[in-house]
Amino acid sequence: xADSKLIEERALVVSNEQVDKRxxxxxxxxxxxxAALCPGQFVHMQIPGMPDKILRRPFSVYATDPGSxxxxxxxxxxxxxxxxxxxxxxxxxxxxxxxxxxxWTPPAGARAxxxxxxxxxxxxxxxxxxxxxxxxxxxxxxxxQTKDALVAYDDYCxxxxxxxVAATDDGSFxxxxxxxxxxxxxxxxxxxxxxxxxxxDPLIRIVAGMAADRSLPCxxxxxxxxxxGVGACLSCVVDTVHGKKRCCxxxxxxxxxxxxxx
Amino acid sequence: MxxxxxxxxxxxxxxxxxxxxxxxxxxxxxxxxxxxDVSMLGAVTTKGVSLNGWExxxxxxxxxxxxxxxxxxxxxxxxxxxxREKDLGWLEGKDVPVIVNVSGHxxxxxVDVIEALEGDDRVDAYEVNISCPNVDEGGMTFGTxxxxxxxxxxxxxxxxxxxxxxxxxxxxxxxxxxxxxxxxAGADALSLINTLLGxxxxxxxxxxxxxxxxxxxxxPAVKPVALRMVWQVHQAVxxxxxxxxxxxxxxxxxxxxxxxxxxxxxxxxxxxxxxxAADVADGLRAYxxxxxxxxxxxxxxALEC
Numbered sequence: 001x002a003d004s005k006l007i008e009e010r011a012l013v014v015s016n017e018q019v020d021k022r023x024x025x026x027x028x029x030x031x032x033x034x035a036a037l038c039p040g041q042f043v044h045m046q047i048p049g050m051p052d053k054i055l056r057r058p059f060s061v062y063a064t065d066p067g068s069x070x071x072x073x074x075x076x077x078x079x080x081x082x083x084x085x086x087x088x089x090x091x092x093x094x095x096x097x098x099x100x101x102x103x104w105t106p107p108a109g110a111r112a113x114x115x116x117x118x119x120x121x122x123x124x125x126x127x128x129x130x131x132x133x134x135x136x137x138x139x140x141x142x143x144x145q146t147k148d149a150l151v152a153y154d155d156y157c158x159x160x161x162x163x164x165v166a167a168t169d170d171g172s173f174x175x176x177x178x179x180x181x182x183x184x185x186x187x188x189x190x191x192x193x194x195x196x197x198x199x200x201d202p203l204i205r206i207v208a209g210m211a212a213d214r215s216l217p218c219x220x221x222x223x224x225x226x227x228x229g230v231g232a233c234l235s236c237v238v239d240t241v242h243g244k245k246r247c248c249x250x251x252x253x254x255x256x257x258x259x260x261x262x
Numbered sequence: 263m264x265x266x267x268x269x270x271x272x273x274x275x276x277x278x279x280x281x282x283x284x285x286x287x288x289x290x291x292x293x294x295x296x297x298x299d300v301s302m303l304g305a306v307t308t309k310g311v312s313l314n315g316w317e318x319x320x321x322x323x324x325x326x327x328x329x330x331x332x333x334x335x336x337x338x339x340x341x342x343x344x345x346r347e348k349d350l351g352w353l354e355g356k357d358v359p360v361i362v363n364v365s366g367h368x369x370x371x372x373v374d375v376i377e378a379l380e381g382d383d384r385v386d387a388y389e390v391n392i393s394c395p396n397v398d399e400g401g402m403t404f405g406t407x408x409x410x411x412x413x414x415x416x417x418x419x420x421x422x423x424x425x426x427x428x429x430x431x432x433x434x435x436x437x438x439x440x441x442x443x444x445x446x447a448g449a450d451a452l453s454l455i456n457t458l459l460g461x462x463x464x465x466x467x468x469x470x471x472x473x474x475x476x477x478x479x480x481x482p483a484v485k486p487v488a489l490r491m492v493w494q495v496h497q498a499v500x501x502x503x504x505x506x507x508x509x510x511x512x513x514x515x516x517x518x519x520x521x522x523x524x525x526x527x528x529x530x531x532x533x534x535x536x537x538x539a540a541d542v543a544d545g546l547r548a549y550x551x552x553x554x555x556x557x558x559x560x561x562x563x564a565l566e567c
Contacts, residue, residue: 006296008536046534052329054481054534080326097536225322227331227533232289232309234338235324244317244338249293262321 004099006230007032013048013092014070016085019151022077023119024086025062031069033098037061039126040221040253043071043098044229050084056097057081058226058248060123060198062152074122074152100229101252104130104219110194111137113216115183115207117199118144121152123221123252124198132159139163139186143179143199147172180206187214196220197256208256218256222247266550267557268543270304272525273450273502274425275359275387277304280558281515281543284480284506284529285310285363285389285429286335288539290349291356294532298540301357304525308349310365310391313374315341319396325462325471330481330508331530332460334396334474337365342378350384359386361427365394365401369414376421386425389504390418390449393431393456395478402456405431411443419448427504430454430495432484437491438498445499452495453504453527455488481530482508489521496522496563510538512545519561 011030018024033043044056059073077086088094104127106112112131116124121142131138138161144150146168156164165182166174175182180203186192187210197207198221211218224236224247231249238247239260245251268279282305283291290308291300300306318338325332339345345362353360362385366372372390379385392405392414404410415428428444430437432455441452457478462471470476488507496503505523509515510531518526531538550558 006536008297053326054329054530055326055331056534095535225324227324227333227530228287228293228536229533230293230536232293233287233324233333233533234309234318234335235333237318237321237323237338239321 004036006097006100007036008095008097009033011094011096013088013090013094015090016088018086020148023074023149023151024077025072025074026085027070027072028094028096029070030096033096034064034069034071035066037064037071037099038103039130040103040123041099041101042123042252043073043096044100044226046095047081047085048088048092048094050081053080055227056229058100058223058229060221062122062125064126074119076119097229100248102250104196104253106131106194106196107217109136111192112194112196113183113186113192114138114140115179115195115197115199116140116142117179117203118149120199120203124196125152125155127196128156128159128162132162135161137191139165139192141165141167141179141183141186143167143203145169178203183207184210187211187216192216205261208259211256219253220256220259221252222254223252266547266555267559268547270524270559272425272504273427275305275361277359277525279304279543279546280519280525281539281546282307282361282504282525282527283532283539284527285391287529287532290353292352294536297536302540302543303358304543305359305361305386306353307361307389307527308345308363309339310337310363310394311339311342311345311375312337312365312367313342313371313378315339315344320473322471322473325477327460327462327479328483330479330483332462332472332477332479333457334472334477336396336474337394337401342375346379346382350382354384360384361387361389363389363391365391367397369417372414373417373421376418380422387427388418388422388424389427389429389453390415391429393429395431395433395457395459395476396474402431402433405440406434408439408443411440412447415444415447415449425450427451427453429456431456432487432491433459438494441495441499445501449501451502451504452499453506454495455484455491455507458484458487480507482510484508485514489517492518492523493521493565509542510534512542512547512549515542515546516549516561519558520563520565522563524562
């Protein structure tokens with residue numbers, strides 16, 4: 001359904017909740033986009049209250065609730081846009097473009113290993129919901145700097161039939177260290193035949209390399225600086241073995257084997 | 263409601279309203295088709311095309327700046343054959359004139375691109391880009407010296423009888439001198455401004471924000487510079503001007519026409535509001551009605567100093 005129509009919709013900020021030092025969950029009422037959006041797709045959002053910064057910001061969608069017409073994003077404050085967004089209060093309005101981009105395409109019946117580093121947990125959650133319903137076996141490895149930053153952990157654990165492995169850089173919860181080690185152990189178990197990863201580029205690159213070494217099909221969700229978000233401006237290109245592709249509409253999900261890492 | 267004549271003639275290109283899009287911000291329109299029908303526009307201006315295609319520059323290619331952005335895309339395009347097959351194929355049958363933006367690394371390449379399109383009746387006009395700041399050879403280097411402006415424009419002029427628009431760089435000391443050179447060499451119209459050369463730095467990493475270090479500034483931040491240059495060029499030459507630089511509303515468009523533009527292009531605003539170009543066309547008509555103007559042409563150069 002990557003060919004779904006793009007919608008521009010005025011969205012109401014329902015809530016904007018701080019869940020760790022620099023991490024926030026925002027719920028937006030955007031019924032048309034919430035109803036149409038598939039796992040892996042994102043929204044391109046105008047941040048309210050930022051007149052001198054004109055560009056939209058892309059946000060992975062963490063979950064949708066078509067019943068209430070809402071969608072939820074998870075973001076980390078990293079720059080001026082997310083800084084302003086973190087101060088937006090319920091009742092504000094914003095313009096969203098969505099659903100943008102392609103979707104995860106796990107093989108039917110895949111026994112899947114999902115690896116999410118930091119807010120990379122966001123675009124994987126709807127995929128985990130989908131795979132949990134399919135019921136063919138799913139392990140999720142989540143990494144964060146601290147226990148408190150594992151803000152998606154409980155949601156993942158609540159999914160039926162899902163094993164969740166946590167890793168923290170400071171050892172405050174789960175495996176002590178980067179999530180690449182539990183990811184490698186899971187791959188070596190031979191229990192999985194599909195890998196999906198999102199997070200900082202260095203993490204994704206390592207996971208993609210480990211999957212390639214074991215001949216496991218692997219998809220990754222990438223993030224690039226973006227202007228139009230609809231495929232026109234060629235700002236967000238990703239180097240691939242097939243030339244430069246647009247992260248926004250040719251991605252954000254790419255076959256890991258196709259990406260040329262910088 | 264009173265009827266307003268919105269039609270303008272841009273150097274032989276008849277447009278049903280004065281609004282087109284700035285090359286490179288709109289692809290060929292297909293990406294915006296979910297938001298509005300491109301036939302609402304006075305013309306579609308396609309992304310710059312070269313003979314055999316270019317890869318463009320390394321990433322990061324953009325950086326946000328105050329009220330605008332820098333880009334250094336580098337004219338990435340798949341070449342004129344793909345433009346004909348895909349973009350002109352998509353535009354075929356739509357009720358909107360097509361301006362093809364032509365790029366080249368050499369004078370001959372501009373001519374070769376035009377010649378590849380001369381037999382294609384889906385093309386209504388050319389915009390010759392002698393002003394891209396993001397390529398090492400060609401682009402802006404042709405547009406900043408009078409002799410090379412004359413050489414490129416006269417070569418393109420000899421290759422076509424179609425309306426020939428020449429897109430000028432603001433990165434010059436005297437825009438009027440460049441404008442006169444292009445008009446004298448046979449341009450039917452002049453478009454300006456292309457982006458202003460600029461840069462952005464991350465102080466913490468001590469690194470430039472663009473992989474190519476420098477790039478082109480666009481958006482509302484450049485509008486005062488663009489208005490000034492449109493006004494100067496309108497006074498310097500008799501050919502019509504396609505004005506652009508930070509236009510995001512119908513009122514912005516009216517300001518450019520008062521400064522001397524016959525038509526206007528919407529660029530960076532397309533990234534902010536995917537309906538921006540259609541909104542500018544609607545807003546310009548609303549401005550005319552509000553001002554009691556029955557013919558949009560009455561705005562051209564009507565600035566009262």
